[in-house]
Amino acid sequence: MTMDSDTFQNLLTSVRKYVNERLIPLEKEVAENDEVPEDIKHEMAEMGLFGLTVPEEYGGIGLTTEEEVCVSMELGRASPAFRSVFGTNVGIGSQAIVIDGTKEQKLRYLPKIASGEYVTSFALTEPEAGSDAANLQSTARLEGNEYVLNGRKRYITNAPWADVLTVMARTNPDISGHGGISSFIVERTSAGLSFGKPEKKMGQHGAHVCDVIFENCRVPAKNLIGGIEGQGFKTAMKTLDRGRLHLAGVCVGFADRALEVALGYACERKQFKKPISEFQLVQGMLAESKAEIYAGRCMTIDAAKKRDSGQVVATEAACAKMFTSEMCGRVVDRAVQIFGGSGYIADYGVERMYRDARLFRIYEGTTQIQQIVIARNMIRELLDIQ
Amino acid sequence: MKVIVAVKRVVDYNVKIRVKPDHTGVETTNVKMSMNPFDEIAVEEAIRLQESGKVEEVIAVSCGISQCQETIRTALAMGADRGILVECDVELQPLAVAKLLKAIVQNENPEIVIVGKQAIDDDSNQTGQMLAALLGWSQGTFASQIVLGEDSAKVTREVDGGLETVNLNIPAVFTTDLRLNEPRYASLPNIMKAKKKPIDILTPEQLGVDITPRLTTLRVNEPPVRQAGVMVESVTELVDKLKNEAKVI
Numbered sequence: 339m340t341m342d343s344d345t346f347q348n349l350l351t352s353v354r355k356y357v358n359e360r361l362i363p364l365e366k367e368v369a370e371n372d373e374v375p376e377d378i379k380h381e382m383a384e385m386g387l388f389g390l391t392v393p394e395e396y397g398g399i400g401l402t403t404e405e406e407v408c409v410s411m412e413l414g415r416a417s418p419a420f421r422s423v424f425g426t427n428v429g430i431g432s433q434a435i436v437i438d439g440t441k442e443q444k445l446r447y448l449p450k451i452a453s454g455e456y457v458t459s460f461a462l463t464e465p466e467a468g469s470d471a472a473n474l475q476s477t478a479r480l481e482g483n484e485y486v487l488n489g490r491k492r493y494i495t496n497a498p499w500a501d502v503l504t505v506m507a508r509t510n511p512d513i514s515g516h517g518g519i520s521s522f523i524v525e526r527t528s529a530g531l532s533f534g535k536p537e538k539k540m541g542q543h544g545a546h547v548c549d550v551i552f553e554n555c556r557v558p559a560k561n562l563i564g565g566i567e568g569q570g571f572k573t574a575m576k577t578l579d580r581g582r583l584h585l586a587g588v589c590v591g592f593a594d595r596a597l598e599v600a601l602g603y604a605c606e607r608k609q610f611k612k613p614i615s616e617f618q619l620v621q622g623m624l625a626e627s628k629a630e631i632y633a634g635r636c637m638t639i640d641a642a643k644k645r646d647s648g649q650v651v652a653t654e655a656a657c658a659k660m661f662t663s664e665m666c667g668r669v670v671d672r673a674v675q676i677f678g679g680s681g682y683i684a685d686y687g688v689e690r691m692y693r694d695a696r697l698f699r700i701y702e703g704t705t706q707i708q709q710i711v712i713a714r715n716m717i718r719e720l721l722d723i724q
Numbered sequence: 725m726k727v728i729v730a731v732k733r734v735v736d737y738n739v740k741i742r743v744k745p746d747h748t749g750v751e752t753t754n755v756k757m758s759m760n761p762f763d764e765i766a767v768e769e770a771i772r773l774q775e776s777g778k779v780e781e782v783i784a785v786s787c788g789i790s791q792c793q794e795t796i797r798t799a800l801a802m803g804a805d806r807g808i809l810v811e812c813d814v815e816l817q818p819l820a821v822a823k824l825l826k827a828i829v830q831n832e833n834p835e836i837v838i839v840g841k842q843a844i845d846d847d848s849n850q851t852g853q854m855l856a857a858l859l860g861w862s863q864g865t866f867a868s869q870i871v872l873g874e875d876s877a878k879v880t881r882e883v884d885g886g887l888e889t890v891n892l893n894i895p896a897v898f899t900t901d902l903r904l905n906e907p908r909y910a911s912l913p914n915i916m917k918a919k920k921k922p923i924d925i926l927t928p929e930q931l932g933v934d935i936t937p938r939l940t941t942l943r944v945n946e947p948p949v950r951q952a953g954v955m956v957e958s959v960t961e962l963v964d965k966l967k968n969e970a971k972v973i
Binding site: 341342345351352356360384386387390399 | 914918
């Protein structure tokens with residue numbers, strides 16, 4: 339931990355209080371209007387939430403990974419749409435610059451990312467390159483001191499209002515895999531950049547994704563992240579490691595909330611003249627959920643600690659993201675089950691949690707991709723030893 | 725102008741209070757503690773006065789055990805400039821706290837002291853009034869609005885019959901009611917900055933204050949458990965029960 343435990347506890351308390359008193363009461367309204375109110379976005383910026391992972395020297399809070407996942411467990415308790423407001427700035431939208439950016443890039447962008455003046459997006463996915471990200475087709479051609487970008491990115495979180503995008507594009511068409519990919523910082527005002535219509539989604543209403551279209555989009559050569567071509571895919575993957583742990587924390591927090599809601603209901607709802615919490619089949623669902631959340635919490639914090647100590651945590655991060663997102667799905671499913679008929683009715687809010695949680699198993703690497711990462715790393719390690 | 729705010733460390737308002745088995749008080753071990761909510765309002769008011777340019781310095785003061793520093797840190801994270809802890813580990817009663825605050829006021833020479841109207845643990849509602857009396861200052865208690873002038877203040881007070889507005893000369897003691905303001909959430913950057921702000925630690929002896937308790941607590945009991953209600957079949961039965969059993973109509 340970089341900060342003393344008292345200070346960090348104060349910070350966690352403040353976040354918890356904000357989540358409980360401000361965000362949770364607004365969940366229904368945000369879902370119905372498909373919009374997080376402007377004053378809440380403003381408050382989040384004032385709170386410093388956009389800068390959680392930006393180093394202190396660039397105006398952020400500079401949380402360690404362990405601290406970050408503890409905070410994301412608190413933030414995760416509210417509807418994911420709220421976290422999405424600043425989630426990209428904390429995670430995938432800023433970390434490419436934090437991890438691999440040049441000094442000049444850090445100085446120019448990080449303070450504004452930390453303050454929330456700039457909202458960021460991470461543009462990797464394409465219509466034909468989702469899980470197979472290394473197969474991306476967008477191109478970046480160097481012309482004088484500018485790169486000219488062409489291509490289309492899909493389902494880009496926060497793109498409708500992003501000021502700055504981290505974009506992965508192919509600078510060397512002769513190298514087909516990840517070696518030909520570079521990453522760029524693209525500002526919204528760049529000529530040749532346009533945005534699609536926000537998509538209609540199953541859940542997480544209030545958070546928006548859309549296509550990002552590059553048509554001879556001109557980007558200054560100095561915006562090549564790290565200043566070196568061909569490093570983009572590696573940068574993206576490093577960014578995703580930390581992002582996966584952040585998301586694992588969110589899943590733990592969200593599952594914890596779902597269990598809290600289900601437990602409250604089970605203790606109140608009476609059938610056969612007693613609260614349904616007294617029935618062992620219901621207790622079974624509550625207990626399994628509790629144990630799984632605990633496992634997810636421990637796993638996530640352990641992986642975060644390992645990352646902070648300098649270890650490569652690609653496997654652990656994938657394990658944590660896979661386990662917690664699947665676990666969250668199971669817990670929310672049980673919550674709906676415990677609510678019974680009411681669980682299917684919108685007024686109770688549990689069906690919204692069910693829809694919201696579904697995305698966790700898909701974005702920032704599907705469960706199946708995490709499985710491939712975990713298995714490949716295991717096999718590679720064994721072969722290295724032999 | 726300088727403002728002192730008093731902040732008390734109390735059992736968090738979300739915690740279900742439990743009486744100790746020996747009935748000497750309430751359980752505080754392993755219980756979440758926070759700043760008294762009325763004191764949060766006091767800190768917020770002081771910071772707003774500072775932000776409006778009428779006040780130069782806000783000092784947060786707490787009296788009690790060493791952990792009260794956490795409460796002071798919270799005030800510093802909200803925006804207070806520095807803190808003072810009067811450290812002691814005996815039970816402090818309102819008169820003792822008022823005397824300690826008086827001694828600090830005499831050292832620091834503030835023009836205004838803002839305290840919560842009461843603390844949510846013992847609900848005494850005495851410290852602010854006693855302090856004003858000891859100092860010979862004006863007092864504006866249960867404030868729901870404070871308009872600060874050059875050397876006077878207009879305070880709207882929440883009294884039983886409605887609202888009362890009084891004009892006070894400064895220096896003065898204000899005590900805060902719930903509707904005075906809505907305290908801010910300590911922002912994360914300010915929480916980080918707060919760890920660098922100074923907290924002075926004093927003792928009652930250094931301040932020359934006798935804090936011996938004047939009151940003796942005989943026994944602390946939980947409120948009686950509410951009896952289960954009964955369902956009545958008709959309005960007639962209800963009226964009958966209210967008349968003859970409960971004897972309320």
